[in-house]
Amino acid sequence: MKSFPGVGGSDGAGTVEELGEGVTSFQKGDRVLLQCLDYVPDRGTFQQYAIADAHRISKIPNNLSFDEAATVPLGLATAAVGLYAPKAPMGGAALTPPWVEGGKDKYKDQPALVTGGSSSVGQFAIQLLKLSGFNPIISTTSARNFDYVRAAGATHVVDYHTTPYASLRAAVEKITAAPIPVVYDAISSDDSQRASWDILAPNGAMVVTTGMRQPVVGKPGEDAEDGKHLARVYGSVDAVKDVEFGNQLYASLTELLESGALKPNQVEILPNGLAGVPDAVARFGRGAISGAKLVARVGETP
Ligand SMILES: NC(=O)c1ccc[n+]([C@@H]2O[C@H](COP(=O)([O-])OP(=O)(O)OC[C@H]3O[C@@H](n4cnc5c(N)ncnc54)[C@H](OP(=O)(O)O)[C@@H]3O)[C@@H](O)[C@H]2O)c1
Known part of the structure; x- marks a missing residue:
């Protein structure tokens, strides 16, 4: 929050009620999704x-409900900025996005690893890597979410309960002998970071979602001696200096969602709108949310 009173809530979906001066690309009544800026009131x-x-x-x-659409912005931005934004202390791995010319399938048949494929960020990272052509895409998740993570595009799933991160490298080597040039560590726990960094090929790029927390491997925005690059992401396209990056993603998003190239998260509707948020936050703190984004319908708040 930059000023108080502030209003929380990063992501949303709704109907355009009023247009600002000079806006011609939308009409009153359009159904839209949005990511808010800076939490100002x-x-x-x-x-x-x-x-x-x-x-x-x-x-x-x-083909998308408001509830589904509201799950997209932050998770997608975190995945997209991490993979495709330019290298910077808070930046990305500088791959070519699939929504620009020459980007689709550009990395055909190169392997990639995503930790936490059933997390919101992880499932978007898998979908984007698939659009970029990566294959195989290996992901860690609980067994109950294997199908969900495969549906996002993972070709191989590893249960992190039975294969701890210390053993992940051996599990990945059984799947492919090829070097892994891209790892998206959506979980970014200390053990997932260490395993991901170890698995990453020299000159490859790894994305962490630690936010302001310092990663336990590498230096954000820098290459290590063996050329491994660590990208520490901030989950907003507005964190990327080049405004065209976000403009192009948002201009392509309707088509990506309509065609099914990008799918929203699974949805769980909270009871009582915003009044359900404190309980949801407590559940989040207990790690009791699995393979779903929780959605509060503001209008259902008592
Ligand atoms: N830097 C930023 O700007 C930014 C933005 C957004 C998110 N984040 C961070 O990115 C991470 C992911 O966020 P999210 O919103 O996508 O999370 P989420 O959807 O709440 O993640 C829940 C999922 O995490 C999975 N999970 C938990 N521990 C795991 C582990 N050790 N290995 C594999 N999967 C595990 C669970 O999988 P199972 O149920 O299958 O076990 C569950 O489905 C969080 O740490 C969040 O703080 C950072």
Whole structure:
């Protein structure tokens, strides 16, 4: 929060009620999704009406509900910025995004690893890597989420309960003998970071989601002596200096969702709208959320 009172809520979906001056790409009544900026009072999504920049909203295609659409922005931005944004202390791995010319399938048949494939960020990272052509895509998850993670595009799933991170390298080597040029460590626990860094090939890139927390391997935004690059991501396209990065993603998003190239997270609706959020946060703290994004319908708040 930069100022108080602040309004929380990063992601949202709803109907355009009013257009700012000069906005021609949307109409009143359009169904749109958005990621708020900076949690300032008129932007946060934990309220009935929020203001959004026209370049940072996308129309929701008919095949998605508001609930599903609201699961997309932060998870997708964290995955996309980590993989495709330029290298920087808070940046990405600088791969070519699949939504720009020449990006789709550019990394055909190169292997990739994603820890936490059933997390919101992880399942978007898998989907993006698939669009980029990576194959095989190996991911860690609980056995109960194997099908969900495969549906996102993982070709191989490893149960991190029966294969701890200390044994992950051996498990990956059984799947492929090829060097792994990209690892997206969506979980970024100390043990997943160490295992991911060890598995990453020289000159490869690894993304961590530690936010302001210092990673336990590598130096954010820098190459190690063996050329391994550590990308520490901030989950907003507005954290990327080049505004075109976010503009292009948001301009492509409706089509990516409509075609099914990108799928939203599984959804769990909270009871009582925003009044259900404190319990949800407590569940999150206990690690009791699995393979789903929790959605509060603001209008159902008592
Ligand atoms: N830097 C940023 O800007 C930024 C932005 C967004 C998120 N994040 C961070 O990124 C991480 C992921 O966020 P999220 O919202 O995507 O999380 P989430 O959806 O809440 O993650 C829940 C999932 O994590 C999985 N999980 C937990 N421990 C695991 C482990 N050791 N190995 C593999 N999977 C594990 C669980 O899988 P199973 O149920 O299958 O066991 C569960 O499905 C979090 O640490 C979050 O703080 C950072």
